[in-house]
Amino acid sequence: MKAIVIKETGGLETLEYKDVPQPAASFGEVVIRLDFAGMNRRDIFVRKGQYPGVKFPAIPGSDGAGEIVEIGEGVEGLKVGEEVVINPALNWGDNPKFPAKEFTILGNPVDGTHAQYIKVLAENVFPKPAYLSSKEAAAIPLGGLTAYRALFTRGKLQSGETVLIPGIGGGVATFLLQMAVAVGARVFVTSGDDKKITKAMELGAEGGVNYRTSENWGKELKEMINGGVDLSVDTIGGDTFNQLISLAKPGSRIVTFGATTGLVPNVLMPIVFLKQLDILGTTMGTPREFNEMLDFYEKYEIHPVIDHVFPLSQISEAHEYMEAGNQFGKLVLEIPK
Structure with missing residues (x-):
C-alpha cells in the first residue's frame, strides 16, 4: 500500500510517499481502507521531533474515515463494508478526568492515517454520521x-x-x-x-x-x-x-x-x-466524549469547514501550507484507491 513515512526528524525532505506492507487485523482489531485523512498541527510537531514519545520511521496522521475491509477475532458490533470514522485518542483509561499513563494519540508512536489502510482497535472505530461525507468525517476527530x-x-x-x-x-x-x-x-x-x-x-x-x-x-x-x-x-x-x-x-x-x-x-x-x-x-477526550461529539454533530448537522484538499502524494505541499498559517478550517488528504 501507499503511505507517508517520516524517516527521521527534520524538514519536508523527511516525508516519503512510498510502498509499505498492508496491515492485517489481530485480535480485537479492524483494518480500514481510508478514503480521506485529516491534517493537524501535531503532524508538523511529530515531524520536527517536538512531540513526546515520537519514534521513526513512522506513518503520521490522527484523523481518518473510510470503510472496514477486515475484522479480527473477538470484534463485535462492526461489519465489513461499514463506513466508519476513527477516534485517535488511544488508551485513555478509566478516569474521565485525565488520561492514563498509557495514553497516546494515533499517528506516532502508533502508525497513523496518512496511508491507504490502517489497523486500529475496534473500540476506537465509530459509525460515520450518515449526513457527512467521508471527506468531512475525516476532518473532525482530533479537533472535534x-x-x-x-x-x-x-x-x-x-x-x-x-x-x-x-x-x-x-x-x-x-x-x-x-x-x-x-x-x-x-x-x-x-x-x-x-x-x-x-x-x-x-x-x-x-x-x-x-x-x-x-x-x-x-x-x-x-x-x-x-x-x-x-x-x-x-x-x-x-x-x-x-x-x-x-x-x-x-x-x-x-x-x-x-x-x-x-x-x-x-x-x-x-x-x-x-x-x-x-x-x-484540557487535551483530547474520552471515548464517551468522542461518541457524544459525533451525536452533537448529528443533532445540529454541523458541516466542518474544509480549507483545502491535497492528494496524499502532495504531503510536502500540505505541510508547507499548514506551516504558513493562512488556512481557515481543516486541511484534508485524499487517499488514492
Missing part, C-alpha cells in the same frame, strides 16, 4: 474531540453565554466556533487577518478584532462585547493570555490546550484570584 471537551466538559458552556476564541482560523478554532454557535452562545474572535474575522462572522460569530491593526485589541473587544467574557478557549498562550484574564467576567472560566506563541509572561495573578477565575487545562 478537543473542542467538545474544552467547551462542554471543562468549560461548562451554556446557551446565552459569551465565548471568546482568540486566533480564529485553524481547524480546532473553527470547531469551537461552530459548536458554540450551535448551542446559542455569543461568540467573538480575534485574528491578525480581517478576512478570517469576516469568515468567522459568516459562521455565526457576532464580531472580532484584528490584533495586528488595533492599538488596544482587548479594550476594543470589551467595548464590542459590551461587557466581559464567560468563557475563553485559548490555544495561543503568550501575551494573549493576560488579555483573556483582563476580559474575563468575575467567576468565569478560561480553558487552555495550546501555547503556539510560547509561555505566558508575568501572569496577572491578582486579577485571577480577585475575580475568582477558573483556569482549566
Whole structure:
C-alpha cells in the first residue's frame, strides 16, 4: 500500500510517499481502507521531533474515515463494508478526568492515517454520521474531540453565554466556533487577518478584532462585547493570555490546550484570584466524549469547514501550507484507491 513515512526528524525532505506492507487485523482489531485523512498541527510537531514519545520511521496522521475491509477475532458490533470514522485518542483509561499513563494519540508512536489502510482497535472505530461525507468525517476527530471537551466538559458552556476564541482560523478554532454557535452562545474572535474575522462572522460569530491593526485589541473587544467574557478557549498562550484574564467576567472560566506563541509572561495573578477565575487545562477526550461529539454533530448537522484538499502524494505541499498559517478550517488528504 501507499503511505507517508517520516524517516527521521527534520524538514519536508523527511516525508516519503512510498510502498509499505498492508496491515492485517489481530485480535480485537479492524483494518480500514481510508478514503480521506485529516491534517493537524501535531503532524508538523511529530515531524520536527517536538512531540513526546515520537519514534521513526513512522506513518503520521490522527484523523481518518473510510470503510472496514477486515475484522479480527473477538470484534463485535462492526461489519465489513461499514463506513466508519476513527477516534485517535488511544488508551485513555478509566478516569474521565485525565488520561492514563498509557495514553497516546494515533499517528506516532502508533502508525497513523496518512496511508491507504490502517489497523486500529475496534473500540476506537465509530459509525460515520450518515449526513457527512467521508471527506468531512475525516476532518473532525482530533479537533472535534478537543473542542467538545474544552467547551462542554471543562468549560461548562451554556446557551446565552459569551465565548471568546482568540486566533480564529485553524481547524480546532473553527470547531469551537461552530459548536458554540450551535448551542446559542455569543461568540467573538480575534485574528491578525480581517478576512478570517469576516469568515468567522459568516459562521455565526457576532464580531472580532484584528490584533495586528488595533492599538488596544482587548479594550476594543470589551467595548464590542459590551461587557466581559464567560468563557475563553485559548490555544495561543503568550501575551494573549493576560488579555483573556483582563476580559474575563468575575467567576468565569478560561480553558487552555495550546501555547503556539510560547509561555505566558508575568501572569496577572491578582486579577485571577480577585475575580475568582477558573483556569482549566484540557487535551483530547474520552471515548464517551468522542461518541457524544459525533451525536452533537448529528443533532445540529454541523458541516466542518474544509480549507483545502491535497492528494496524499502532495504531503510536502500540505505541510508547507499548514506551516504558513493562512488556512481557515481543516486541511484534508485524499487517499488514492
